Amino acid sequence: MSEIRYSKDHEYIRVESGEGVVGISDYAQKQLGDVVFAETPPVGKALKKGDPAAVVESVKAASDVFAPVSGQVLAVNSEVESTPGLINEDALGRGWLFRIGLADASELSALMDEAAYADFLKTLA
Amino acid sequence: MTEANQKTPLHALHIELGARMSPFAGYDMPIQYPAGVLAEHLHTRQAAGLFDVSHMGQALIESGDHTAVASFLESLCPADFLNLAPGRQRYTQLLNENGGIVDDLMVTRAPGAEGALRLVVNASRKEADFALIRQRLPSGVRLTPLPESALIALQGPVAAATLARLAPGQGLEAMAFMSARPARIAGFESFVSRSGYTGEDGYEISIASAQAEGFARILLDQPDVAPIGLGARDSLRLEAGLCLYGHELDETVDPIEAALSWSIQKRRRVEGGFPGAKRIQDALANGPDRQRVGVRPDGRAPAREGAEIVSADEAPIGVVTSGGFGPSVGAPIAMGYVARSHAAVGTPVNLMVRGKPLSARIVTLPFHPHAYHRR
Numbered sequence: 257m258s259e260i261r262y263s264k265d266h267e268y269i270r271v272e273s274g275e276g277v278v279g280i281s282d283y284a285q286k287q288l289g290d291v292v293f294a295e296t297p298p299v300g301k302a303l304k305k306g307d308p309a310a311v312v313e314s315v316k317a318a319s320d321v322f323a324p325v326s327g328q329v330l331a332v333n334s335e336v337e338s339t340p341g342l343i344n345e346d347a348l349g350r351g352w353l354f355r356i357g358l359a360d361a362s363e364l365s366a367l368m369d370e371a372a373y374a375d376f377l378k379t380l381a
Numbered sequence: 382m383t384e385a386n387q388k389t390p391l392h393a394l395h396i397e398l399g400a401r402m403s404p405f406a407g408y409d410m411p412i413q414y415p416a417g418v419l420a421e422h423l424h425t426r427q428a429a430g431l432f433d434v435s436h437m438g439q440a441l442i443e444s445g446d447h448t449a450v451a452s453f454l455e456s457l458c459p460a461d462f463l464n465l466a467p468g469r470q471r472y473t474q475l476l477n478e479n480g481g482i483v484d485d486l487m488v489t490r491a492p493g494a495e496g497a498l499r500l501v502v503n504a505s506r507k508e509a510d511f512a513l514i515r516q517r518l519p520s521g522v523r524l525t526p527l528p529e530s531a532l533i534a535l536q537g538p539v540a541a542a543t544l545a546r547l548a549p550g551q552g553l554e555a556m557a558f559m560s561a562r563p564a565r566i567a568g569f570e571s572f573v574s575r576s577g578y579t580g581e582d583g584y585e586i587s588i589a590s591a592q593a594e595g596f597a598r599i600l601l602d603q604p605d606v607a608p609i610g611l612g613a614r615d616s617l618r619l620e621a622g623l624c625l626y627g628h629e630l631d632e633t634v635d636p637i638e639a640a641l642s643w644s645i646q647k648r649r650r651v652e653g654g655f656p657g658a659k660r661i662q663d664a665l666a667n668g669p670d671r672q673r674v675g676v677r678p679d680g681r682a683p684a685r686e687g688a689e690i691v692s693a694d695e696a697p698i699g700v701v702t703s704g705g706f707g708p709s710v711g712a713p714i715a716m717g718y719v720a721r722s723h724a725a726v727g728t729p730v731n732l733m734v735r736g737k738p739l740s741a742r743i744v745t746l747p748f749h750p751h752a753y754h755r756r
Contacts, residue, residue, distance in 0.1 A: 290419040292706035315418040315706055
């Protein structure tokens with residue numbers, strides 16, 4: 257079973273066998289609108305929690321995607337660079353941005369689980 | 382402060398249509414509808430889009446005769462209004478004493494109305510514009526703002542057929558680009574110009590505020606007409622290479638730098654007599670130091686407003702004033718100012734985005750061809 261966690265900046269990280277798959281939440285893609293550009297980090301780059309890691313741009317604005325945890329970039333989704341609209345169509349699935357190796361699994365506990373994120377979104381309305 | 386924002390006569394309709402609203406120039410305006418900016422942009426290019434532009438400032442400058450009104454406006458703007466024919470419209474700029482642009486606006490001489498010119502100015506500038514005009518009014522000339530008039534734009538290749546169906550026999554489809562006249566459309570009295578801000582064929586329709594919602598509903602009921610928000614209005618005008626006040630234009634920029642010399646007719650170039658004439662005539666004769674240009678990044682990353690433009694060897698040469706993704710172009714596009722030495726079409730430049738130089742080149746404007754109804 258995978259578990260998904262969210263940051264207050266609307267990144268998600270889905271943990272699968274010790275690795276994290278990072279993207280932006282469905283709420284974030286709706287707020288951004290039509291995504292027209294995505295830039296992923298170089299594979300191998302060491303990221304600290306909170307570092308700008310990727311960029312997602314909609315027709316309206318550019319938006320940094322921050323590393324929700326520390327770790328090394330293991331792989332990136334080249335499909336979203338050629339077809340950025342995947343982030344709108346399937347943010348949690350085919351719209352993922354990069355995989356990260358977890359440097360410190362305890363950082364996950366500082367992130368919100370699905371229920372806590374849903375509550376957090378209610379405070380933004 | 383949301384409560385401070387004014388509402389246009391179509392505000393309730395925008396909410397009903399599911400618009401995402403945001404403050405713009407002191408008004409609560411629709412940024413996009415559920416279809417989204419990309420779909421709205423493409424719909425306007427392929428069919429017809431309805432835009433609420435009621436936030437813009439409409440006004441009349443009136444006097445007994447055309448010469449008095451036209452001469453007054455020529456003392457503030459560099460276009461030729463003395464020779465503006467009845468039923469014709471011109472794009473121009475209000476200038477400060479240095480020839481800097483206070484606002485850009487449309488000026489229309491209504492057919493049959495002797496001694497009146499209609500103005501449409503930017504929402505964000507109307508107070509400044511009206512104050513400047515009032516300050517200079519000669520005796521016998523009046524400024525009359527029209528706050529009880531809404532303004533609705535219908536833009537796109539299907540706009541003409543749509544109005545022809547709603548106003549049969551009135552010949553609105555035969556109107557020339559930049560002409561204007563009163564019309565009765567679907568029973569509503571209106572004042573129509575064949576103009577717009579998208580690069581497409583289309584109309585801007587001035588109508589009494591109290592009737593605007595009923596009129597807009599009839600337009601939206603027509604096949605192929607969809608509501609379009611300010612998000613797509615911006616990407617459409619950027620693809621069309623049109624200036625947006627506060628971005629390409631401000632009080633430091635003159636019309637020659639802004640590549641708007643086409644809007645200054647020959648008599649005015651020769652005679653002058655408008656604010657900042659010396660600077661503008663000098664720039665016309667010798668070329669401006671900096672120039673508005675189109676820029677196409679080579680890659681897929683858009684460069685936004687404020688991005689620095691540097692030469693191939695990374696010397697600073699200018700700045701991006703509008704930038705984003707062009708949905709009809711299918712690629713990132715930008716406008717900005719560069720030093721004249723680097724303004725030639727084809728010049729390779731770099732755009733500084735997130736600290737990195739992105740290769741780009743200077744291109745001709747517009748990015749997407751205009752489809753105006755010229756005769």
